Amino acid sequence: MRIRPLAIALAAASAIVGFTATPAQADHSWGSYHWSRSGEARLTIYSSVTSDWAGALSTANADWNASPYLQNTVVAGGTSSTTRRRCVMPAGAIRVCNYAYGNNGWAGLASIDTDSGGTHINQASAKMNDTYEAGRSAAERQGVMCQEVGHDFGLGHQDEDMTNANLGTCMDYTRDWSTNQHPNAHDFNQLAAIYGHSDAAFKAAAPSTTSIRTGNTVTIITWAS
Secondary structure, eight states: OOBOOOOOBSSOOOOOOSSSSSGGGSOOBOTTOEEOOSSSBOOEEEEEOOHHHHHHHHHHHHHHTTSTTBOOEEEEOOOSHHHHHHOOOOTTSEEEEEEOOOSSSEEEEEEEEEOTTSSEEEEEEEEEEHHHHTTOOHHHHHHHHHHHHHHTTTBOOSBOOTTSOOOSSSSBOOSOGGGOSSOOHHHHHHHHHHHSSOGGGOOOOOOOTTOBOBTTEEEEEEEOO
């Protein structure tokens, strides 16, 4: 299994305002991970969330589908407590779940399973931890949902310094999610860099020094404050 934790304090900060001078505006792909496809990625996202999260997932999917490289569909998945607790990754697809996963430090957690080459994503999941998120603001829950689903497409964080000003993207650390609920132009440009290639010609990026690999599962964590 391949595991990669990347901490983001749930009260994370953010906003990329173009491509100029700050380090936050550099490449923010998650390693070299991406879905193998011909044309745009057309993935099925299984909704194993309760009704209080369903709107956030629908909005996040619509937001990410604004990229010409993504055209994904949300379908109903099991919503029993067992299904949501386990949140098993479906082959060739993504499962999104919410559950009270416990006081483990994370509010959202995205996991991907890769092929033997360690580049192509085979299946993925995104978990929203109700232990921290139940009762939080709608803006925060939307931002966390958007970010975890974004990770499952191969995106990392734009900025991980919570003291920085908001970048206007959900792919950012913030203590104020009011302006960080949706992707921004930098996210869409990064998706173009990740998916605007022939898979046969794609060159894997050098792994981050924070990468810890164990088999084929990769995990990225959003920490709770």
